[in-house]
Amino acid sequence: MKLREFFYFTKSDRQVLLLLLSLAAVIILFIRVLGGYNSRTVMTEADSLAMAERMEYIKNRPFHRYSKGQHGNQYYSQLQRRPLRLVPFDPNTADSSVLLGLGLQEWQVRNIYKYRAAGGVYRRPLDFARLYGLTRKQYRELEPYIRISDDYLPAATLIKSEAVIERDTVRYPVKIKPTERIEVNTADTSMLKRVPGIGSYFARRIVDYRQRLGGYYDKHQLLEIDGFPEEALTYLEIAGEPLRKIKINKASLQELKKHPYISFFQARDISDYRRLKGNIRSLSELKLLKDFPPKAIERLEPYMDYE
Numbered sequence: 001m002k003l004r005e006f007f008y009f010t011k012s013d014r015q016v017l018l019l020l021l022s023l024a025a026v027i028i029l030f031i032r033v034l035g036g037y038n039s040r041t042v043m044t045e046a047d048s049l050a051m052a053e054r055m056e057y058i059k060n061r062p063f064h065r066y067s068k069g070q071h072g073n074q075y076y077s078q079l080q081r082r083p084l085r086l087v088p089f090d091p092n093t094a095d096s097s098v099l100l101g102l103g104l105q106e107w108q109v110r111n112i113y114k115y116r117a118a119g120g121v122y123r124r125p126l127d128f129a130r131l132y133g134l135t136r137k138q139y140r141e142l143e144p145y146i147r148i149s150d151d152y153l154p155a156a157t158l159i160k161s162e163a164v165i166e167r168d169t170v171r172y173p174v175k176i177k178p179t180e181r182i183e184v185n186t187a188d189t190s191m192l193k194r195v196p197g198i199g200s201y202f203a204r205r206i207v208d209y210r211q212r213l214g215g216y217y218d219k220h221q222l223l224e225i226d227g228f229p230e231e232a233l234t235y236l237e238i239a240g241e242p243l244r245k246i247k248i249n250k251a252s253l254q255e256l257k258k259h260p261y262i263s264f265f266q267a268r269d270i271s272d273y274r275r276l277k278g279n280i281r282s283l284s285e286l287k288l289l290k291d292f293p294p295k296a297i298e299r300l301e302p303y304m305d306y307e
Contacts, residue, residue: 088147091122102142108133121152176235184222185215185241195236197229212260214244217302224260245305249279261300266291281306 085101091112099109111132122128125146129139175196176182182191184206192203205225210216219236222228246259248270256267269289273280283301286292 086141086145088145090147090149091128092116092148092152102145103138104131105133122148123152124148178234181235181237183239183241184219184236185210185238195232197232202228202232209260212258214246214259214303215241217243243302245303247305247307248283249274249306259300259303261296261303263291266296279306 084103085098087098087101089098089102096109096113099112100106104112108131125143125148128134128142128146173190173194176194182195184192189200189203189207192198192206193200198206202225205228206222209222209225213221216222216238219233219238222233222236223230246256248256253267253271256262256270257264262270269286269291270280273286273289277285280286283292283297283304287294287297
């Protein structure tokens with residue numbers, strides 16, 4: 001087949017082709033006349049100012065997302081954050097600008113507003129930790145800046161405050177003089193609180209530990225209480241009050257291990273020794289056992305009854 005025969009058109013084909021070309025020319029002319037092709041809209045001054053304000057707002061928002069196109073209609077978004085402004089705040093009254101500046105997200109701020117609108121009150125800093133989505137790290141960073149006004153405390157606290165003023169000597173007992181001493185094995189918590197450095201907490205711990213031991217034979221045993229103030233020992237004394245002793249040859253394993261100085265393994269060794277060799281006449285008989293070093297025997301000896 002010759003090339004000119006390949007491009008040969010009949011009369012009817014030429015007429016159709018001519019019609020299509022004419023139609024295409026009319027469409028192109030129509031588009032150009034209306035200005036839709038390669039045209040650009042002129043922005044007025046008011047429009048440009050509005051656009052600039054909008055871009056500045058988006059830029060300064062605490063949280064905003066932007067996306068850019070990628071091949072295959074794939075989009076990626078990145079969260080940007082403005083610098084934190086850690087300032088003292090009251091979660092009961094702080095506005096959104098302060099809360100957002102602290103690094104909270106917008107939906108968390110809305111939850112705070114809803115909580116306050118429903119009558120919720122943050123009465124202590126730890127209450128703020130209940131905010132949904134708040135991490136431990138965030139709370140630790142914010143906790144030093146939380147300032148809750150006493151206006152949100154229950155009114156009943158006013159009555160307690162007045163009671164403290166009226167009974168000041170009861171809540172804060174007068175301390176003893178430097179020359180006075182208190183017998184640690186007979187004193188109750190009220191007397192012990194008169195010792196400088198000892199309050200309600202250590203007074204209870206002294207009495208509880210005394211009951212578990214069976215009494216103190218040396219005031220330095222009080223240092224076995226965690227955090228006990230060593231300077232308070234000056235005001236204490238042991239007056240020879242008889243100790244409550246353990247009948248080592250009759251006490252059961254459960255009774256033995258209740259004593260603070262006897263572990264489970266030591267109680268088991270005592271029971272096994274009695275079963276194999278009979279009554280124990282002195283703890284020194286157990287010195288060959290690994291759980292009874294000389295120091296353990298020395299501090300336990302005053303509490304033993306060999307009858």
